[in-house]
Amino acid sequence: MSNAQIEIQLIACIVAIACAIPGTFLVLRKMAMISDAISHSILPGIVIGFFITQDLNSPLLILLAAVTGVITVVLVEYIQKTGLVKEDTAIGLVFPALFSIGVILIAKNANDVHLDVDAVLVGELAFAPFDRLLISGTDVGPKSLWIIGSILVLTTSLLFAFFKELKVSTFDAGLAASLGFSPAIIHYGLMTVSSITTVGAFDAVGAILVVALMIAPAASAYLLTNELKRMLIYAIGFGVCSAISGYWVAHVLDASIAGSITTMLGLLFLIVYLIAPNKGVIAVLYRERQQRIEVSLLTFLLHLKNHTEESERHVNHLSEHINWQKVRATSVLELALKNNMIQLDRNIVSLTDKGHEFTTQAIDYIITNQDSKIEHMKDDFFLFRG
Amino acid sequence: MKPQETHNLCGFTTATNIKNCKHLKPKTIDITEYITLVFTDYTLRTITLGTAILGAVTGMLGSFAVLRKQSLLGDAISHAALPGIAIAFMLTDTKDSNVLLLGALISGLLGTFWIRGIIKKTHLKSDTALGLILSLFFGFGMLLLTFIQKQPNANQAGLDKYLFGQAATLLEADVWLMASVTGICLLVLIVFWKEFKILLFDADYTKTLGFNTKFIDILITSFIVLAIVLGLQTVGVVLMSAMLLAPAAAARQWTNSLATMVGLSAVFGASSGVVGTAVSASQNNLSTGPVIVLVASVFVLVSFVFSPSRGLLFKQIRFIKNRRDLQLHKTLAFMYNIAETHHNIAHPHTIKILNNFQGFTKRTLQELVKKNYVKLEGSMWSLTEEGFKTASNLYNQQPENNE
Numbered sequence: 053m054s055n056a057q058i059e060i061q062l063i064a065c066i067v068a069i070a071c072a073i074p075g076t077f078l079v080l081r082k083m084a085m086i087s088d089a090i091s092h093s094i095l096p097g098i099v100i101g102f103f104i105t106q107d108l109n110s111p112l113l114i115l116l117a118a119v120t121g122v123i124t125v126v127l128v129e130y131i132q133k134t135g136l137v138k139e140d141t142a143i144g145l146v147f148p149a150l151f152s153i154g155v156i157l158i159a160k161n162a163n164d165v166h167l168d169v170d171a172v173l174v175g176e177l178a179f180a181p182f183d184r185l186l187i188s189g190t191d192v193g194p195k196s197l198w199i200i201g202s203i204l205v206l207t208t209s210l211l212f213a214f215f216k217e218l219k220v221s222t223f224d225a226g227l228a229a230s231l232g233f234s235p236a237i238i239h240y241g242l243m244t245v246s247s248i249t250t251v252g253a254f255d256a257v258g259a260i261l262v263v264a265l266m267i268a269p270a271a272s273a274y275l276l277t278n279e280l281k282r283m284l285i286y287a288i289g290f291g292v293c294s295a296i297s298g299y300w301v302a303h304v305l306d307a308s309i310a311g312s313i314t315t316m317l318g319l320l321f322l323i324v325y326l327i328a329p330n331k332g333v334i335a336v337l338y339r340e341r342q343q344r345i346e347v348s349l350l351t352f353l354l355h356l357k358n359h360t361e362e363s364e365r366h367v368n369h370l371s372e373h374i375n376w377q378k379v380r381a382t383s384v385l386e387l388a389l390k391n392n393m394i395q396l397d398r399n400i401v402s403l404t405d406k407g408h409e410f411t412t413q414a415i416d417y418i419i420t421n422q423d424s425k426i427e428h429m430k431d432d433f434f435l436f437r438g
Numbered sequence: 439m440k441p442q443e444t445h446n447l448c449g450f451t452t453a454t455n456i457k458n459c460k461h462l463k464p465k466t467i468d469i470t471e472y473i474t475l476v477f478t479d480y481t482l483r484t485i486t487l488g489t490a491i492l493g494a495v496t497g498m499l500g501s502f503a504v505l506r507k508q509s510l511l512g513d514a515i516s517h518a519a520l521p522g523i524a525i526a527f528m529l530t531d532t533k534d535s536n537v538l539l540l541g542a543l544i545s546g547l548l549g550t551f552w553i554r555g556i557i558k559k560t561h562l563k564s565d566t567a568l569g570l571i572l573s574l575f576f577g578f579g580m581l582l583l584t585f586i587q588k589q590p591n592a593n594q595a596g597l598d599k600y601l602f603g604q605a606a607t608l609l610e611a612d613v614w615l616m617a618s619v620t621g622i623c624l625l626v627l628i629v630f631w632k633e634f635k636i637l638l639f640d641a642d643y644t645k646t647l648g649f650n651t652k653f654i655d656i657l658i659t660s661f662i663v664l665a666i667v668l669g670l671q672t673v674g675v676v677l678m679s680a681m682l683l684a685p686a687a688a689a690r691q692w693t694n695s696l697a698t699m700v701g702l703s704a705v706f707g708a709s710s711g712v713v714g715t716a717v718s719a720s721q722n723n724l725s726t727g728p729v730i731v732l733v734a735s736v737f738v739l740v741s742f743v744f745s746p747s748r749g750l751l752f753k754q755i756r757f758i759k760n761r762r763d764l765q766l767h768k769t770l771a772f773m774y775n776i777a778e779t780h781h782n783i784a785h786p787h788t789i790k791i792l793n794n795f796q797g798f799t800k801r802t803l804q805e806l807v808k809k810n811y812v813k814l815e816g817s818m819w820s821l822t823e824e825g826f827k828t829a830s831n832l833y834n835q836q837p838e839n840n841e
């Protein structure tokens with residue numbers, strides 16, 4: 053690995069960490085789309101800052117862009133407050149307008165400005181190591197490394213300083229307000245940090261990847277855990293993994309690093325989305341199927357309890373009477389047999405003692421509808437436990 | 439590692455740039471000149487027609503997106519369409535816009551259904567799902583685009599116009615495609631109007647009536663995706679969502695009827711297309727897509743402020759009027775309390791005694807005289823019979839003349 057390669061990966065990793073932290077809170081606060089809006093609407097801020105300083109890495113530019121980001125949030129909230137449109141419509145109205153202004157500003161001055169909209173949107177990490185920061189003549193590393201590094205330091209110190217406040221206001225804004233933390237200050241603080249991170253990262257990775265790095269690791273982590281600290285750690289881990297693997301994929305394909313990091317994030321999310329325990333699609337589908345069979349089983353057992361006459365309890369009659377498909381009827385019957393709820397005697401189904409006890413309790417539960425009963429019942433007769 | 443070369447994705451061309459190529463070089467053109475140009479100049483006519491039709495169809499379908507609270511779906515779908523364009527190009531090696539749009543359509547639909555899957559099957563919220571699909575698909579699309587650009591294939595140049603759209607590249611065939619899609623949309627809208635409407639406002643009721651809600655839902659979503667994909671070539675991935683939202687959000691302010699809203703929205707969309715193209719063509723270096731979006735935003739702004747029933751301006755006026763009414767009532771009630779202590783309600787009192795009361799202004803007094811509640815004689819006032827009656831019923835029932 054050459055020096056430049058290490059530097060690129062280092063920048064990518066730091067960007068990933070710096071994005072994952074505010075991203076986690078955005079996802080939890082249901083404001084993920086705000087990050088998309090900010091990443092687009094900072095364009096006019098960047099352009100104006102660039103006109104003034106002629107330097108893409110100047111702090112003024114970052115400041116102006118962050119201000120534009122906060123203006124976006126304020127505008128969205130103002131429009132929402134008028135009640136004329138819903139929140140998502142407000143977001144969708146504000147950022148394209150601001151982005152258009154930015155694009156037109158660039159286009160109007162296209163001749164004398166070295167700034168490309170595509171570069172803003174997509175970014176180019178490969179160039180990052182070539183823009184060196186020189187302090188009194190000595191080379192101390194790439195400029196963007198220093199910028200995003202200081203943003204990361206700022207973000208982490210804010211996170212450690214206000215972790216408790218952030219946590220409370222994220223999960224219970226009312227409680228936070230009554231405890232004396234102003235939800236507005238925390239809200240706008242988070243928005244400012246998100247804007248600054250977006251601006252700091254856009255140069256290296258582009259506006260779209262910033263959104264991906266904010267949302268995707270946090271969303272994947274949210275599928276795996278319900279604990280805030282763990283979610284933050286997972287999100288950071290996912291971000292760093294995709295940053296490094298994405299770099300090497302881009303290296304092999306000779307394609308955009310930003311694009312391939314996003315693709316790795318996408319693959320990662322897809323895997324988590326499918327196989328996450330408890331919350332993944334496969335787990336959810338499996339649980340839904342089991343619940344369906346459980347409900348069928350309960351219906352079936354109650355039916356047996358209600359009917360003493362043999363004609364009602366014949367195997368063939370049951371599938372006709374309750375109107376089940378053959379497969380479903382068989383699986384329900386098998387499950388009931390496995391749980392010792394029923395016994396079969398020449399194709400006549402009847403409840404065992406255990407089955408009688410179970411259905412009596414089930415009827416009790418249905419009549420009284422008390423939660424405590426069902427919990428107890430589930431322990432006694434958990435149907436899929438053997 | 440060798441630094442990658444910058445892709446000179448000069449994203450924007452404008453109608454004027456095309457004219458510049460023809461050595462016309464107009465810095466600005468006046469309106470009459472522009473109108474004659476629209477009818478004579480092939481490029482300008484095609485672009486104007488194309489953006490107008492696009493505005494109309496996105497406006498129409500956008501109404502449904504806005505009312506179904508899927509406003510940001512447009513944003514997500516337009517970004518999600520990018521990998522479809524790239525893959526379609528890689529498979530067929532043509533730049534035929536129909537093939538590319540088909541790819542965009544498929545990948546847009548894929549994105550939409552994945553979004554639904556995420557919302558339905560996991561506890562992630564809709565905003566997270568939208569942001570995820572948007573950024574992940576777009577990133578993947580960018581990966582493919584940059585990969586294609588590295589291939590030794592001269593044919594690939596210009597694929598990136600789908601990023602920001604280039605209205606100037608619209609051909610007559612594209613306009614025909616748009617027109618026919620708009621026709622189909624209209625037809626489907628008319629045929630399924632009742633179903634769309636009822637699903638929009640009461641999904642549960644629709645289900646109990648026995649409609650196949652899933653089918654209607656998929657139908658309307660597919661058409662929204664189709665409209666978005668159509669606009670990619672003109673407005674581009676990034677700004678397409680505004681084309682869908684802005685006309686509908688503007689139209690929503692003027693009416694409470696769905697049919698009127700869809701109609702108005704189509705008109706707003708078409709006019710922002712036409713005006714945007716005109717503005718962009720009359721100035722140098724003004725990209726068409728962003729200008730159209732800004733014009734649509736102006737429509738929204740005007741609607742927000744000036745709409746008679748919901749607009750901010752009239753809301754403020756109503757607010758002030760209500761406050762004045764309240765003051766008038768307060769003054770009347772105060773007078774009533776004074777008059778009550780006398781046998782003769784018409785007994786005159788000096789105006790001075792009203793002065794220590796907040797609700798009193800000279801204007802409200804005049805207003806009361808005009809309504810025949812109060813008689814003024816010099817510096818004395820007295821309640822009339824009618825005024826006394828109104829005042830005694832002030833808090834008992836809704837006054838009839840209250841707006």
